[in-house]
Every structure is written in structure tokens, then in C-alpha cells.
Amino acid sequence: MGRDERGVTPQSEDFSAWYNELVAKAQLVDRGPAKGTMVIRPYGYRLWELIQGELDQRIKDTGHENAYFPLLIPESYLQREAQHVEGFSPELAVVTHAGGKELEEPLVVRPTSETIIGEMMAKWVSSHRDLPLLLNQWANVVRWELRPRMFLRTTEFLWQEGHTAHADQADAMRETMLALDLYTEVARDLAAIPVVPGEKTAGERFAGAARTFTIEGMMRDGKALQAGTSHYMGTNFAKAFEIQYTSEAGRLELCHTTSWGMSTRMIGGVIMTHGDDKGLVLPPRVAPHQVVIVPIGRGDQALDAARDLAGRLKAAGVRVHVDDRAHLSPGYRFNDWELRGVPVRLELGPRDLESGTVVMAKRLGDEGKQSIPLDSVAEIMPGVLEDFQAFLLRRATDFRDAHTHTADTWESFADAVTQGWALALHCGTAACEDEIKAETAATPRCVPLDGASETGVCVRCGQPATYGKRVIFGRSY
Amino acid sequence: MGRDERGVTPQSEDFSAWYNELVAKAQLVDRGPAKGTMVIRPYGYRLWELIQGELDQRIKDTGHENAYFPLLIPESYLQREAQHVEGFSPELAVVTHAGGKELEEPLVVRPTSETIIGEMMAKWVSSHRDLPLLLNQWANVVRWELRPRMFLRTTEFLWQEGHTAHADQADAMRETMLALDLYTEVARDLAAIPVVPGEKTAGERFAGAARTFTIEGMMRDGKALQAGTSHYMGTNFAKAFEIQYTSEAGRLELCHTTSWGMSTRMIGGVIMTHGDDKGLVLPPRVAPHQVVIVPIGRGDQALDAARDLAGRLKAAGVRVHVDDRAHLSPGYRFNDWELRGVPVRLELGPRDLESGTVVMAKRLGDEGKQSIPLDSVAEIMPGVLEDFQAFLLRRATDFRDAHTHTADTWESFADAVTQGWALALHCGTAACEDEIKAETAATPRCVPLDGASETGVCVRCGQPATYGKRVIFGRSY
Ligand SMILES: [Zn+2]
Numbered sequence A, B: 001m002g003r004d005e006r007g008v009t010p011q012s013e014d015f016s017a018w019y020n021e022l023v024a025k026a027q028l029v030d031r032g033p034a035k036g037t038m039v040i041r042p043y044g045y046r047l048w049e050l051i052q053g054e055l056d057q058r059i060k061d062t063g064h065e066n067a068y069f070p071l072l073i074p075e076s077y078l079q080r081e082a083q084h085v086e087g088f089s090p091e092l093a094v095v096t097h098a099g100g101k102e103l104e105e106p107l108v109v110r111p112t113s114e115t116i117i118g119e120m121m122a123k124w125v126s127s128h129r130d131l132p133l134l135l136n137q138w139a140n141v142v143r144w145e146l147r148p149r150m151f152l153r154t155t156e157f158l159w160q161e162g163h164t165a166h167a168d169q170a171d172a173m174r175e176t177m178l179a180l181d182l183y184t185e186v187a188r189d190l191a192a193i194p195v196v197p198g199e200k201t202a203g204e205r206f207a208g209a210a211r212t213f214t215i216e217g218m219m220r221d222g223k224a225l226q227a228g229t230s231h232y233m234g235t236n237f238a239k240a241f242e243i244q245y246t247s248e249a250g251r252l253e254l255c256h257t258t259s260w261g262m263s264t265r266m267i268g269g270v271i272m273t274h275g276d277d278k279g280l281v282l283p284p285r286v287a288p289h290q291v292v293i294v295p296i297g298r299g300d301q302a303l304d305a306a307r308d309l310a311g312r313l314k315a316a317g318v319r320v321h322v323d324d325r326a327h328l329s330p331g332y333r334f335n336d337w338e339l340r341g342v343p344v345r346l347e348l349g350p351r352d353l354e355s356g357t358v359v360m361a362k363r364l365g366d367e368g369k370q371s372i373p374l375d376s377v378a379e380i381m382p383g384v385l386e387d388f389q390a391f392l393l394r395r396a397t398d399f400r401d402a403h404t405h406t407a408d409t410w411e412s413f414a415d416a417v418t419q420g421w422a423l424a425l426h427c428g429t430a431a432c433e434d435e436i437k438a439e440t441a442a443t444p445r446c447v448p449l450d451g452a453s454e455t456g457v458c459v460r461c462g463q464p465a466t467y468g469k470r471v472i473f474g475r476s477y
């Protein structure tokens, strides 16, 4: 089948071009006028809402409360935590004029909210009874991007940022891992991305964090995508903003804080984990339309039947859309919904109506088209969608495992990271990480939480390995 | 009962002080560091989420799709619609530096999104088949405020902004009125605010609109609060941004657009419509906690019973909170929840447990405390809450009607607007509106949609009245 004007460059030819063309043609996103900004179109935003709704529920169920903090932060706030300001300064957008005047102190458009939330936490926390303080915010943030890529690196993006304060390190670390678990589950259960949770090495830590944890997914070009991070801040921000409490014993103590975020970047992860040369492949749980019905033929008969069927599917809890664009050919519409990644397409023509059946075509899988009784569609569809969801997770897991190689020699390491990930022992020095990056473009993605204990020497420099287990290395987004 | 340190200035003494103290003491909001910004605390944000959830559902049910447009807008975009830029220029916050450099063109932090959405609509609309285009965005916006007031006028606020494009005036006007109806219903059904829907006079129109409609609520100091607006833009923005389509007849036509917004200002409306000298009074449908249970006495017996009861209330669909702050006296906790406006308080002490009852105290009403069987609480509570919701709407409606006076003489007009609203005939000239404002601080709030036809002369200048009906005048927020 030839590519019509809606087709996209094949992944194997140019993965980047495939991605850039697809996000636009599938109507997920459009370029904004300011450098690196994006317009999230309804189809892309609905996908985000579905992720957001589920993540929000899980955040609430674990005892966190949503709040909202100002977008504009005095520049001096960022300077209070030395590593933090150093990490973010090059990316800041700064408001210098407002209300027709030059401001006395410039305001930074938040790149993240640790500083302003730290300032407020200091006001709100005084006793051990105020702890833990478990907050979350849904917000937009701005980080100036020189090499923007829609969803993956944009000047403005949407996210949630959890910010919590605790009495001691143990409680803060429990929270850090709880957030990481939430992310692991949401990525796996909703987006069907079999992410690996692990800890970042020192060189890849968040600016100002004592420890940074991450979930890493493998994209279909073998690169890693950091899909969510959870940071234990130690007392760094508590010191900078004087977040203190009086303990039961009556002593003034510093809080231990955490922060954790998941963003619209997840949409990029969904696209690059499941998509193929025909376009998007959406996991049913995040698909704006789980099922599209395409009525075929002149007159209203097929359209009426399609609407009737849609009503029954809706009643069965299925997100269904009827494509009533009668001015477009069936073939054009089929291709369109394949491009847009709808899990299940139902075709309903005059012959189907006569025989009381409907043609079902899944977006992926070996079954081809199947003719099924019209009366059974609503009943079987929830199961069909669950199976498709499970199929995608299995497929992505198989892909990840097939592209992950244990590397004990430099040659096998260098080879592994051209195709996927290398599992290697490493000395843990920044200089050695830098050398590896310079030669292969690969970086340590994480030290996996569930990695088996292992000792030995660094795959690159031969010095004794640290971490006590293998590190995942890969090229990344 | 004396005012303890948590008490607030009585409304009758100083309504503004009452409001400012209450929003902070009820933990709805805190001041942000940048001028006029606010931190919405969990209790305030939950209230917003409850409004937002219901409004979002109604917006979706009427065929609109959510999308997201960039925060930062090139300054030149605002200049394309002359009235629009004139209206917003004094309020803009401007990003001049980003990524460590001075920008070639400054970027405005969106004060509203007509311009950037207009630019995108022009890209997305080409045929009559693309219409109507029905979009909505949930976002933060920034308008520099010289006289900030939490929720009512803040430098940054949260809102939804609907933006739609239509083939002709009739369809765009239908949309404008549909949005106004949504707002009227949400204000009345959720917030128990008996708003009056009507049209703004020319002088009070949105910058760039052809017609502006509003819902106006009466606060307990007799002032009006504009709680939502819906604008018919005519072809003003379509001309400025070239939003055009090819009609069925093959002609190139300009679209007719609308926009409509409701914001966190609504929270201010809830506070000032229902609150009293003891604090907030929250309508059950927007109350973060509809019921608070206060266990009384030493040991775990009351607390266990409270948690058990809370479980049954939750199962009955009630938002319930158990106040387990055993280190605070019952009286302190009772006052605290009255201040925070919880509709129903349940007190559960040792004597109640013995007799199998619980003491119920409603936030308002004449019944006083009632002792009711513990076993019946979960069953009767949804009805109790519905009654309380209806009671608040009736009370607010009675208050509004008692403070609205038909004024046919200047004396009665001037008197009416010191206490509430005046219903008066008006000539419709801006000069006469300005005179009225200069003398009484009252402005035309709206020409009510359901006002009876009436002709006569202007209450101020004696010239023939316009509009064909009476106009609502009042002081306003
Ligand atoms: Zn090494």
C-alpha cells in the first residue's frame, strides 16, 4: 500500500521524522508561536486528561491534597539553593515588566515550584503535628528549550508536581518511593509502558536533590525516555527556606522534603513505545476513542445502525466515536483512524446490516478483519479492549527485553547501546560517565531497584564497580 | 460569645475586613510573594475542583473539547485587534528575557487567549465542515492588579475559557447564550448563588466583543459580583486573525467567534453570598467536607465510632471528615469548623455512644442541635444536605429580592444602591452612566434577560429610556 499525503516517514528510515510528522498529522499537537511551545489539540489533550484523571485519583488516594501556587516567582527565591539555581538559570523565562512598569525585582516564570512551595511550607509548618505535609499541584511550567521536540522537550509543558515535608529521613524516603511506585504503576497499567524504576547516578540528579529516582521506558528506536522522577531533597530546601518544626521533645528540627513530577512527556512515551509505520497505536485505557465505527454506504441506514451500536457501547462503558464523514471514502477513513491509533475499528456496511454482523479490525495483531454478530459487540468489547491493552504491554516488554543486553566488554557495551540498553557494571565516577557519553552518546539511565547483587569491575575503565549491581546505560530523549 | 483569636471582624462592622480575614483564617488562600498573587490552599483548591469538575462535565456534554494553548503570546498578536490591546495593555506581564538572552520580540503572559487561539483557528478551519469549532481551555492567566483582593481580583487566577468559531451570527449567538445558561445553572445549582443573567451595556463590554453577557450575583453587602461572562465577538477576531471558511456555495466567508469564561472568582462569590460573622457557610455541593465528625472524650472509643460512622457516610456518597485532633478542646474544634463553613457537624461523645445517638448541628438554620439515632445518620444525611443546599439558595434569593428596588426617582435610585440593586430605566449613554457612577459608585450591572418590557425616561437625565426594559444598577466588585 502506497503512502498517501497523510502517510508518515517509516520508523526504520528516520525515527525522528516519523515522530515529528506523526504528532502533527494525528492532530495531537501543533507548533506554538513562541520558540519551543506547543498547542495541545483536543485529541492530544484528551489523552492527557485520561492519564491525569487516573494519576490524580491515585495521588489523592494516598493522602495528598491538591493546591495551587503562583506562576511568577521572585528571582531571589531561586538563588537560595545554590545547586538549584545553577541547574535552572540557563532555562529561565523572566518577566521584567508588568502593569506598564519595570519591576523592582524580576519574576521568573516557574520552571518547577520547590522554591515558592518551600517558602509557604515554612509558614504552614510549626509543629510535628503539621507533618507530614503532603501537597500536589497540577500546573504549567516553562523551561527555555533550544532543541524543542513536541511533548518530549517543550518550552512550556503541563505536569503535576508533588511536594511533601516530613519529620525525618525515613518518612521522606518512604514518600519518595511511594511516588515512584505510583509512576511505575500508572506507566504500566495505563500507558502499557513497562518502565524500569531505579535511582539516578550522582551526575544525573535533579538540581538540589540528595537522591533522584526515575522510571525509564524503552522507545522503539532503543532509546530511553525518563517518564517520571521522584526526588529526596534531604534538608537542602528546608535549610534554604527554613522549613522547621518543633518535635515532640520540644526541639526545633529541619524538615526533610521530597518532590516528584510526571508530565505531558508521557504522551511522547506512549507514541514512541507503541507506534508503527501506519501511525499511533494507543493503549485502550488512554485512547480518546477506544472504538471508532465507520458506517459505509449511501443513505442513513448504516449511520443509524452505527449510532445505535455506539449507544450500546457507551452504555457498556466504552469510549466510542462514530465517523459520519460521508464525504470521505471508507478507505480514507480507515487509514485516518489507523494513523490516529484507535485500538478497534468497526465497519458497518449494507451487507453487514443484512447479515446482522459488523466487521472488526484491531489496530495491531494477527487476526486480520473478523466478522462478528452485531448483537454481541457491546458485550464482548470490554474484553477485547482489555486483551488489546495486555497485548501492548506484553509486546513492549518483549521489545525492551530483546533490546537489553548484559555487557561485560567495551565492545559488547558499545554495540548494545546502538540498538537498546546495556546492563553494565560501572565505577560510578563522573569522568568515566563522561567518557562513555562522548564515545557512544549513552548515559547511565538508572541503577534498577530490582537489579541482582553483583560485583566486579567497570565496563569502561576497569576500576572496581560501585552500586553493587548493574547499571542501565542507553541513549536517551 | 466573645471572639477568640480565630474570630473575624463582623460583616456589619467592616465587610472588607471580614472577607480578608476570613479567606486567610479559613485556610482557603494565602498571599503569594509577587504583587497580587495568591496561593490556593488545599481547602480552597478542593472547592475549586468541585466547581471545575461539574462545569467541565457540562462543557463536554454540550459538545466542546478541551485543548491547551501556550502561556506566552508574542506581543504583536495582541496588537492585531485594536480594542483588545487597548483594554489589556495596562495589565500585561511581559517576558523580555529567556534562555539567558534578551528576546527579539517580547512575550506577553496570557491575560486571556483570544489572540493565540484565533491564530490557531485560522490554521484549523478551512471548510464549512470544520464548523462549528467548539474549544475550551482550563488555564492560568495573568492580569497585573493594582488593588488585589484574594479570589476577586488577583494578578494570576485560574479559569476556563471557551473559544468557538461558527459559520454565521445566528449560530455564534446560540453558542453565546448556551454558555451563559451553563454559567447560570452552575452558579445556581452548585454554588447556590441566584445570579441574574443579562447583557452588559456598551461601556461594560469585553475589549473586542460585539456583545457581552454576564451573570451577576448579589453579595451580602449588597454589591454585585460578575461571576461569569460570555461574549459574541462578531467577526472582529476573525478579521484580525483571518479565521475564514469556504461555504457550501464555495464562497470565502469570515467566521463569527465567541469566548466565555468562569474563574476562581466564583469562590469569592460563594464566600460573600453565604458567609456570616461566624465564618464561611458552604453549599454542600461545593463543600470539601460536607460533614465533619468530632469525637469527644478520652480513649479510642469515640474515635473508633466516628471512623465507623464516617465509613458508612462515605458509602452513602457523603464527603466526610473525622476531626481527630484530640489535643484541641471540643469547643475549639466546633468553632473551627463553623469558621470553615462545614454544612453539618456531628458530635460524638461518651453519653451519645451509650444512648446510641449522635448530636447533629447544622451550620445555619433555626433547629439548634438535634440528637439523632446513630444508625439513621447515613440514611438521612444525603437528604439533610440537599435540604441545606436548597435552604441556602432560597435564603440568598430572598436576600437578593429584599435588596433590589425599582427606582423611578433619582432619590430612590441613590438610596437603593447604597443597600443593594436599583432596577431603573436608562437612556443608554456613556456620559449618563459616568455621572451615575461618579455620584453613587453604582454602574449598570446588566440588562436582565427576563426583564419585563417597559418604556419611559432615564432615571438620571430624563431622556427617553433605551433597552426597552429596566437595567440593574449597583456597586460592584
Ligand atoms: Zn569507570
Ligand SMILES: [Zn+2]
Binding pocket: B426, B427, B428, B429, B432, B433, B458, B459, B460, B461, B462, B463
Ligand atoms: Zn440618562
